[in-house]
Amino acid sequence: MSQTxxxxxxxxxxxxxxxxxxxxxxxxxxxxxxxxxDCEGSGKVMTPIGGA
Numbered sequence: 001m002s003q004t005x006x007x008x009x010x011x012x013x014x015x016x017x018x019x020x021x022x023x024x025x026x027x028x029x030x031x032x033x034x035x036x037x038d039c040e041g042s043g044k045v046m047t048p049i050g051g052a
Contacts, residue, residue, distance in 0.1 A: 008047040009038060020047040 010017050021027040025036035027043040035041040 009045040010048060012046050014046060014048070016048055016050065017046045018049045019044045021045075 008020075022029075022036060022039035022043055022045045024038040025031050025043060029036055029039060029041040029043040031037070036043075039045050
C-alpha cells in the first residue's frame, strides 16, 4: 500500500497554521509498521487554517 505525503503540511510556527491529524498515517504515527516520516510518529502535522 502506497502512502502519500501531506500536501498541506507547513513548518511549525507558520502564521495562520494549526495542528491537524496527519493524513499520511491517519493520526496513528505509523506507516507500514514504521514511524511516519511526515509527522515523525506524533500523528499530528501543522496545516494552514482558513485559507492561510
